[in-house]
Amino acid sequence: MNFILYDGIEWNKLFPITLTRPVSEIRLGLFSIKERWEKYIGKNVDCVITQPFLSDKFSKKEYSFFENILLINSSFLPNEELIQILSFLKENETIFFKEKMIAIKKNFSLEEENILSLFSKKYKKTYCVKQIIHIQYPWDIFINNETVLKKDFIFFTKGKKSFSLLGNNHVICKDKIFLEEDIKANNIVLNAQYGPIYIEKGVLIMEGSVIRGPVSIGKNAILNVGSKIYGGTTIAPFCKIGGEIFNSVIFSYSNKVHDGFLGNSILGEWCNLGAGTNISNLRNDYKKVTVWNYEKKIFSSTNLQFFGVIMGDHSKSAINTQFNTATIVGVSDNIFGYGFPPRYIPSFFLGGIQSKKRIPLNKVCETAEIVMNRRNKNFSVLDKKILEYLYQISDI
CATH class of the missing domain: 3.90.550 (Spore Coat Polysaccharide Biosynthesis Protein SpsA; Chain A)
Structure with a gap:
């Protein structure tokens, strides 16, 4: 077959x-x-x-x-x-x-x-x-992530034996925690009372970190001192993480290293949130959110109350960036400046509310190559062709 x-x-x-x-x-x-x-x-x-x-x-x-x-x-x-x-x-x-x-x-x-x-x-x-x-829809990813985490854990740990966690750590509901080999952790809390925790090989969790399931941490990820990871969160391999994260999915090689809140959100690959970046996941009036509709090119109503940011690959935010509730960020954006950025940011966008410039394609590719080389990954000809194709399309 x-x-x-x-x-x-x-x-x-x-x-x-x-x-x-x-x-x-x-x-x-x-x-x-x-x-x-x-x-x-x-x-x-x-x-x-x-x-x-x-x-x-x-x-x-x-x-x-x-x-x-x-x-x-x-x-x-x-x-x-x-x-x-x-x-x-x-x-x-x-x-x-x-x-x-x-x-x-x-x-x-x-x-x-x-x-x-x-x-x-x-x-x-x-x-x-x-x-x-x-x-x-992209928000279906974080909406369903908690359910999928629980099902995945049951299905894929059946009949397998977890490694032990060395160090002085506080572990709650050990039978719902699965650890692969070579995990380094000391003075952390793993709480699987409300859902399972799966940690892949080579993960480093620094002291003072708290993980409250259901959570998945991918191989060779790093959690900085005092990281707070709440349920419904998936952190893919090779990510660098810090601060507070709730019900979010972070794709491989993306960084949220510093303090700041990320909730009900998705970060694509090779993203970076600068120190102090915060994401609102709830409107002040508690109303349901509207979200950018790529097909209709308008903001469309949803039945969602909690919604943070959805960010495409290779996008970055500067220090102290404040994202409004239900913000959509395209591919290869460089976001900085005062005030809230727009709730829809097209791909290859430079700046904030005071500037709406497009990053030259050669600069987009140059940055992607530098970022990937730092992780010993090549910015391939195929990667470049994808960005070149997208660059020719407006309003994405």
Whole structure:
């Protein structure tokens, strides 16, 4: 069986997070969506079908025709019910959740026109799932993160043995804490009374830090002195963290090193919040928030009361930046200046309310290269091509 994940119409609704990645590379819980599917299916993804400008980096194109393929919409997260149905799915049979197709088993050619026609066809429902987590908007990531963290912990620690934590530490509900090897910590608090805690190998947690589950800390992450990490939070590998974080997802290689509050938020990769950066996640009048709609190019109403910031890859904030409730930040922004920045900041934006300049593309790439080299990662030709493509598009 060939196992393929594809970007459905949800890709366009998940900006700015998906401007630089397929839906399958979104992280929540303990893993990316792609990693989670691979663990449930028990094999690696054969191909990821995404937008043409992302394909060279994220897709495999060894074959032009696939036989006996299982095609899955990446915006749906696997669960036991769905995996059971997939195990006996036959050719041309489909699985739906309400009116949306999750998966189809079919032979098809990997030519672009055939792919587009395949996804545009109407299919008869063969099976339906009763419950499933569907990531349709970027805020669905932090809304569902606590639930996904708990499910991931149960599913992926079953039958595995946790390492012990050396040092003088205060541990509450040890049976709900899973530790990988080589974790360095002393005089910290791990409280899993309200949800599990999963810490990957090589993590450094400095003294005075408190982690209150459910929380996931990725490999080689660093938590500075006195970090306060509340439930519903995922910190991906190689992040540097400090201050207070609540119900947020931070993608790999991003930094929130200093004091300041981050709540109900998402930071993409290679982001940096300057010292004293604070994010409001609740309006003073306690009303539901409006959020920038990329398709309609207006602020649209939501049913959400708690909403911080959603920030695309490579964006940075200067010291003491104050983000208003429900702010959307694009890719490669450099935010500084007095007052609150706008609640929608297009990609490649320089400054704050007093300046609305675009950063020259060569400066965007230069900064990305410097930042990545500091972590011994190369700013590749493919990375550059993605930013160049996005730079040509206005209002993203």
